Amino acid sequence: MARRNYPLAKVYGLLEPGPVLWLSTAGRERPNLMTLSWHMPVEFEPPLVACVLGNQGYSDGLLRKSRECVLAIPTAELADRVVAVGNCSGREVDKFRAFGLTPLPAAEVAAPLIAEAWANLECRVHDTRMVNRYGIYILEVVKAWVDTSVKDPKTLHHRGMGAFMVAGGTIRLKSAMK
């Protein structure tokens, strides 16, 4: 993937369409990643993102400890690996190795970028007040990388139970909405 530094002011537009994400975290022995679909933008700039993690998950423990992660956006050719990553725990499996994904050093955080993903967002935990009640983390995106050569990325949008809507084309309308 041709990773280019992407303006933080435009990051909301990567997440607002609702793509399935990978969340990577650094660990003592090895990095981990999970599949995540419950997320939304909360602020334009600096970009804040809310996401929901299960309170007992392995990634949740690593995120609580490290307070850093990478949100990566995979596209349709990675669908099998999106499901595989979501169906096992980093407690038992080295997911990067098991599923042929490549961790790359990030610029601002210890968590790795995922080389195969279309976009990678380096994040720091901004607010944990809602974690115990809802599993909601508020993250701040501090650095963004996108393969800007891809115009209409075929992102995956989970409809539940292994059904994924694959992103279609883009229409452009005159609008004052940011």
Add this chain to the structure above:
Amino acid sequence: MARRNYPLAKVYGLLEPGPVLWLSTAGRERPNLMTLSWHMPVEFEPPLVACVLGNQGYSDGLLRKSRECVLAIPTAELADRVVAVGNCSGREVDKFRAFGLTPLPAAEVAAPLIAEAWANLECRVHDTRMVNRYGIYILEVVKAWVDTSVKDPKTLHHRGMGAFMVAGGTIRLKSAMK
């Protein structure tokens, strides 16, 4: 639209793909609606949904007062009206009338269903702790209506600045993820 009562346990799968939504509220003179893209599921059942509203908006005031709303999911043929609704305020405009949308009585809440939408979710405000800081409301969906005759709804997914990804087809993979 052929509205059928839809199981609350499956509502998360309507929102998880990240479609643009309309949020309708009841008002003293007339109902209002707004366009909304910042939302995510928070719990499967009872279905809880987080969404972000601007703190100064007209809908925000109506939602704070009534503590009820309807989240409706429009499809691509309504794209022009999705943008039109998002580009004006209910303070100045009777949006249902101005844009030819039809409010219908809901079963559980005072806010109206939107006849032209593919899906309508009747909601009550569940948690306002994050409203002042982030504009985040946690809503509980108490009743859901879907046109189940539509298999692959052409939902709209906002990429920012009037660019909308239109939902493509659905792929189904074997997965243990709910």
